[in-house]
Amino acid sequence: MANLIGNKGEKEFSKIGFTTRMVSMGHQACGALELWNYPVWLRDVVPQNVDATDRADHVDLASLESMWLAFFLSLNLICILLK
Numbered sequence: 001m002a003n004l005i006g007n008k009g010e011k012e013f014s015k016i017g018f019t020t021r022m023v024s025m026g027h028q029a030c031g032a033l034e035l036w037n038y039p040v041w042l043r044d045v046v047p048q049n050v051d052a053t054d055r056a057d058h059v060d061l062a063s064l065e066s067m068w069l070a071f072f073l074s075l076n077l078i079c080i081l082l083k
Helices: 006-016 018-027 061-082
Strands: none
Touching: 006 018
């Protein structure tokens, strides 16, 4: 999966083809919905600029998701307290 991210991912996807990608989506089982079940390859994603060049800073999507969840839960708590 790590080979399918970023600029090199676009090259790999062009080799695989659209039909194969769509068929594989129907056959791949998802992981269990539980804490800490995050793929390792999504913990070191290289984002791209608009001109398709890689950025220097890598992104840990699991950290971003947990920060978003904390924000969302605190916002809901504030709304409940204000009622």
